[in-house]
Amino acid sequence: MQIHDNPALKAEARNLNFYYGEAKALKGINMPIYDKKVTALIGPSGCGKSTYLRSFNRMHDLYPGNRYEGEIRFFPDNTNLLSPEVDPIEVRMRVGMVFQKPNPFPKSIYENVAYGLRVRGENNKRVLDDKVEHALKGGALWDEVKDRLNELASNLSGGQQQRLCIARALATDPELLLFDEPTSALDPIATAAIEELVHELKKRVTILIVTHNMQQAARVSDYTAYMFLGEMIEFGKTDEIFLKPKDKRTEDYITGRMG
Amino acid sequence: MNSQAMSANNPSDLPVVSDRLAKNAMRNVSERLIEALLLGAAAVSVLTTVGIVYVLVSESIHFFQQVSIVDFLTDTQWTPLFDDAHFGIMVLVSGTVVSSLVALSVAIPMGTIIAIYLSEFANSKVREIAKPILELLGGIPTIVFGYFALLVVTPVLQVILPELPGFSLLSAGLVMGIMIVPYIASLSEDAMRAVPMSLREGAYAMGSTRLYTALHVVVPAAFSGLAASYILAISRAVGETMILAVAAGMQPNLTWNPMEPAATITSYIVQVALGDLPHGSIGYLTIFAAGLTLLLITLVFNILGQWLRAKFRENY
Ligand SMILES: Nc1ncnc2c1ncn2[C@@H]1O[C@H](COP(=O)(O)OP(=O)(O)O)[C@@H](O)[C@H]1O
Numbered sequence: 001m002q003i004h005d006n007p008a009l010k011a012e013a014r015n016l017n018f019y020y021g022e023a024k025a026l027k028g029i030n031m032p033i034y035d036k037k038v039t040a041l042i043g044p045s046g047c048g049k050s051t052y053l054r055s056f057n058r059m060h061d062l063y064p065g066n067r068y069e070g071e072i073r074f075f076p077d078n079t080n081l082l083s084p085e086v087d088p089i090e091v092r093m094r095v096g097m098v099f100q101k102p103n104p105f106p107k108s109i110y111e112n113v114a115y116g117l118r119v120r121g122e123n124n125k126r127v128l129d130d131k132v133e134h135a136l137k138g139g140a141l142w143d144e145v146k147d148r149l150n151e152l153a154s155n156l157s158g159g160q161q162q163r164l165c166i167a168r169a170l171a172t173d174p175e176l177l178l179f180d181e182p183t184s185a186l187d188p189i190a191t192a193a194i195e196e197l198v199h200e201l202k203k204r205v206t207i208l209i210v211t212h213n214m215q216q217a218a219r220v221s222d223y224t225a226y227m228f229l230g231e232m233i234e235f236g237k238t239d240e241i242f243l244k245p246k247d248k249r250t251e252d253y254i255t256g257r258m259g
Numbered sequence: 260m261n262s263q264a265m266s267a268n269n270p271s272d273l274p275v276v277s278d279r280l281a282k283n284a285m286r287n288v289s290e291r292l293i294e295a296l297l298l299g300a301a302a303v304s305v306l307t308t309v310g311i312v313y314v315l316v317s318e319s320i321h322f323f324q325q326v327s328i329v330d331f332l333t334d335t336q337w338t339p340l341f342d343d344a345h346f347g348i349m350v351l352v353s354g355t356v357v358s359s360l361v362a363l364s365v366a367i368p369m370g371t372i373i374a375i376y377l378s379e380f381a382n383s384k385v386r387e388i389a390k391p392i393l394e395l396l397g398g399i400p401t402i403v404f405g406y407f408a409l410l411v412v413t414p415v416l417q418v419i420l421p422e423l424p425g426f427s428l429l430s431a432g433l434v435m436g437i438m439i440v441p442y443i444a445s446l447s448e449d450a451m452r453a454v455p456m457s458l459r460e461g462a463y464a465m466g467s468t469r470l471y472t473a474l475h476v477v478v479p480a481a482f483s484g485l486a487a488s489y490i491l492a493i494s495r496a497v498g499e500t501m502i503l504a505v506a507a508g509m510q511p512n513l514t515w516n517p518m519e520p521a522a523t524i525t526s527y528i529v530q531v532a533l534g535d536l537p538h539g540s541i542g543y544l545t546i547f548a549a550g551l552t553l554l555l556i557t558l559v560f561n562i563l564g565q566w567l568r569a570k571f572r573e574n575y
C-alpha cells in the first residue's frame with residue numbers, strides 16, 4: 001500500500017474542457033481539490049482561472065452557447081457537478097461564491113446575509129437571527145455591524161461589503177467556497193482582513209481561490225495550481241510550487257519573468 | 260501656407276499633420292455651430308414652458324378675481340356655462356382621479372410584468388420582436404384608443420356588467436391603461452436591464468431561481484427607475500384627453516364610481532375650447548383655471564418622482 005499524506009478529496013476535475021461558443025477556454029484540466037484546504041489558482045490574466053472557477057457552481061449555465069466537457073466530481077457523494085442531469089441550482093446550494101467586486105444586494109445588511117436562507121425557504125425569525133449572527137461572525141463583521149443590521153448594505157465600506165458577501169455565502173453552510181480575486185478591489189488593510197478570514201475559514205469549508213497576487217497565494221493557500229492558456233500546468237503543495245516548481249513555465253511566472 | 264510653416268518644425272510626415280490640423284479647424288467650427296443649435300433648442304423649450312405657465316397663471320388670476328378659491332375647491336357642482344353657475348373643480352378632479360386609478364391598476368401590473376419578462380426571461384430574439392411591437396402600441400393615436408373603448412370595450416364590458424352605461428370612466432380608464440402599458444414596460448425594462456450582471460450572478464450563486472432573482476434582487480435594485488416609470492404613467496393618465504372625451508361622456512359628475520360617466524379636467528377643457536366662448540368671459544377663464552389645476556397635479560407627481568429617485572437611487 002502506498003502511503004498518502006494527502007487529505008480527503010472534496011472535488012476533482014477530470015479531463016475538463018470548456019468552450020465559450022467555439023472558443024476553447026479550458027483544455028483537459030485534471031486537478032484535485034482537497035477537503036478543508038485552501039487551493040489557490042494562479043496564472044497570467046486571461047489564462048482561464050475565472051472560467052475554471054465558475055465551472056464549479058455552473059455559472060456558465062447562465063449564458064447561452066457555453067459548453068462543458070468532462071467532469072467535476074464532488075465528494076463524498078461522487079456527484080458529477082457538470083452532468084446535465086444535475087440541476088445547477090442544486091450545485092449552487094452546495095457551492096458558494098465570492099466575486100471580484102463586492103456585490104451586496106440592494107437590501108439591509110441583515111437581509112443580505114439572510115438571503116440564501118430565505119431562498120432555501122427558511123422564514124423562521126429565530127432561526128434566521130441565529131444564522132445571520134453566526135454567519136456575520138464567521139465573516140468577521142459582526143462586531144462592526146451588530147448595531148446597524150437594518151442599514152443598507154451599500155453604506156458599508158468596500159472591505160466590509162466584501163466580508164458581508166463572504167458572510168452571505170457562509171450563511172448557508174456551503175461545502176466549497178469559491179473566491180474570484182476577492183481582494184482586487186480592496187485596499188491593503190481590507191485585503192489583509194480578508195486573507196486572515198480565508199485562513200480562518202478553512203476549518204469549516206473547502207476553499208478555491210483565484211488570485212493574481214502570488215504573495216497572496218503563498219500566504220493563504222495550502223495547494224497552488226498554475227494555469228496557462230487554458231491548461232493546468234502544475235499543481236502541488238504551495239511551498240513546493242513556490243520553492244521548487246517542476247515546470248519551467250511555472251518557474252518563469254513565479255520569478256516574474258512573465259505575466 | 261500657414262500650416263506648412265507650422266509643420267516645418269515637425270519634420271515627420273508633413274502632409275498628414277497639416278491635413279489633421281485642417282480637419283480639426285473644421286471640426287471646431289461645426290462643433291460650435293452644433294452647440295449653438297442645441298442651446299437654441301433648449302432655450303425654445305424652456306421659454307415655451309415659461310410662456311405656458313405665464314398664460315395659465317395670469318388668466319387664472321382673472322378667474323379667481325370672480326370666483327373664490329374656497330368655492331373652487333369645495334363646491335360640488337361644475338356648471339360654469341349655466342345661469343346658476345358653479346365652479347367646483349372637484350367634480351372634474353374626481354373624474355380625472357377615478358379614470359387614472361382604473362388606468363393605473365391595469366397599466367402598472369401589466370407593464371411591470373411585461374418588463375420583468377422582457378428583461379429577465381425573454382431571449383434576445385423574443386425581445387427584438389416584442390420591443391418594436393410595444394413601441395408601435397405606444398404610437399397609436401389616442402383617438403383610436405378612444406373609439407376602441409367606446410365601440411369595442413364598452414359593449415364587451417356590458418355583457419358582464421349589464422348596467423354599465425354607454426359612456427363610463429371604467430371603459431375609458433381600462434383602455435387608457437392599455438395605452439400606458441408600453442410606456443411603463445419600456446422604461447421599466449430599461450431600468451432593470453441597467454442592473455449590473457454581477458448583482459444577478461450574486462443572486463444565482465446563492466441558489467436562487469430566475470424568478471426569485473428577478474423579484475428579490477433585480478426589481479429592488481431598479482426600484483427608482485420603476486418608480487420613475489410609474490410617475491410618468493400617472494402624468495400620462497392625468498393628462499390624457501381624447502380617450503376620455505370620446506368614451507367617458509363629458510357631463511360633469513362628482514363621483515368615485517368608475518361605472519358612471521363623467522367629465523375629467525382634460526375632457527372639459529377640450530369640450531369648452533371647441534365651443535366659441537367670448538374671450539375674457541368667465542366660461543373662457545375656466546379653461547385656464549382647470550388647466551392650472553392640471554399643471555399643479557402633474558407637478559406634484561413630478562416632484563414626488565424626483566424625490567423617490569433621490570431617496571431610492573440605484574445602490575448597486
Ligand atoms: N464570456 C466570455 N465569452 C468568450 N470568451 C470569454 C468569456 N469570458 C472569458 N473569455 C475568454 O476566456 C479566456 C479565459 O478568461 P478568464 O477565465 O476570465 O481568465 P482569467 O480569469 O484567468 O483572467 C480569455 O481568453 C477570455 O478572453
Ligand SMILES: [Mg+2]
Nearest residue numbers: 049050051180
Ligand atoms: Mg478572472
